[in-house]
Amino acid sequence: MKRLLRSLLLPVLVTSALLGGATTATAAPATVGNTDGDGLTVRSRPTSASTSLGLVFDGRRVDISCQVRGQSVTNTRGFTSDLWDHVPALGGYLADAYMSTGHDYRIPGVPDCGGQGGSPVPVSQFHGQPNQGEDCGPASVVSALLAAGVTPRGWNASRPVTAINQARADMGYDPSWNDPNKFGTNEGDVKRALARNGVTATVVFNDLNRTLAHVRGGRPVVLAGNMVSLPWSGRNVPHFLTVAGYDGAYLVLDPASQAIVYRASAATLSAYYDHNLGRAGVLL
Template sequence: MTRLLRSLLLPVLTASALVGGAGVASAATATVGNTDGDGLTIRSAPTSTASSLGLVWDGQRVDISCQARGQSVTNTRGFTSDLWDYVPALRGYLADAYLATGYDYRIPGVPDCGAQTGRLVPVSQFHGQPNQGEDCGPASVVSALLAAGVTPRSWNASRPVDAINRARSDMGYDPTWNDPAKFGTNESDVQRALARNGVNATVVFNDLNRVLTHVRNGRPAIVAGNMVSLPWSGRDVPHFLTVAGYDGDYLVLDPASQAIVYRASASTLSAYFNHDLGRAGVLL
């Protein structure tokens, strides 16, 4: 089956912290406060620019399963913290600066978000390389390999662009030159780059249930869709991303968004998948 190519993306701002989600069990309880009646926004990721999932109010008690470093937030009393707390019941993050936890920073015994998810490394596609706007496929190859426990060719944690360029080269393209006649990469390209890393991957079309079952069984998948349906993006661009794990939510590494682990429901991934130039998954 011939597939169209993933489309061009413009650079976006990425965060430096690698943060994500942990299990759904409660590890601590906290109380919302100091919002002056405005309420505290629930975020899909540990940053105030992430999509809103609603509000919680002063005095409301919440159960925290893990904590993550993210964007610094200052509350109405002038206290600043870069810590965020994941609340499974809300399926989102709350800024710790607005929570009375009994501690000034981390809560003893509460895990770091990401500590239970394995080697989930968000890899941005934007490093100034000539093809950065088209490198969602190569960047997803790198993050998916890491999630599968395979060290990508040319991997250097301090220079992920080396592994991205190597993956693009493994697809058969020159990473040092942007070819105006070549627009993005496709599923066969992704499969070819994975094979060069010793991973025999299967391409699946029009069967999201098979893709998500594969992830729930403990293996990552690179999934094609359109970013317009992602709550943290909304940009109308065909795209590749990695669905790297499952713990009640699907754990998503999006190379065109912030360098964090996003959490998504099956319905969110269905909207992303069932779109133009989507409907494909590469199963590792």
């Protein structure tokens, strides 16, 4: 198969929001704390970039139905955690760093909020590594695995570049230097890296309807296209990104951006998809 170029030169700064929720499960009591009176924001998803659903204050007791990994949060006492707690009564998530649950991390017996896999965790490709301009493929592998509820090889939420480099190595490339004769990665490389993480994937060409139906069915996709048709970009560069879920809009994780979840229509993704070196999806 012809080698497909997926290179990218500069990060793009944008903002967005994410809507959604989780299903009710076995409840565990907890208490909000360490907000210094400022209150803790209830979020629609396990990321501080998602929609605010209101505030709760120190001393508020809640019942947690499930827990999930998301964006790392540091509380006012310097404690950092990537765990988020879903509270059905509030309709959203609270950062576990601010919660007194009686446990250092997961609450025994409380399930993962994984009814449709994991949660959308944006992963930037830009960390100063030698191949950062070409690492949209490896970074999309990492974010797609997280969206599928699979911990990527080498994953550390405070240092995602380790998992990105591991994904590049799993593709068969040396992550420690930039080979001028090898630019970007292709769909076969993405599939190979996913397999190294125990995930069997299918590459689908020229069938966006099937690809987006896969996302609506609850599974992520690594989608090939061109950034020139993305409303938050406009750069004429072949690219990989992850479509992590669907809640009435498609939840997009673009490794060329900040750690933000985008909400895109089918029309937006169709425009991105319909380019030379695009028109392909890797279905997890």
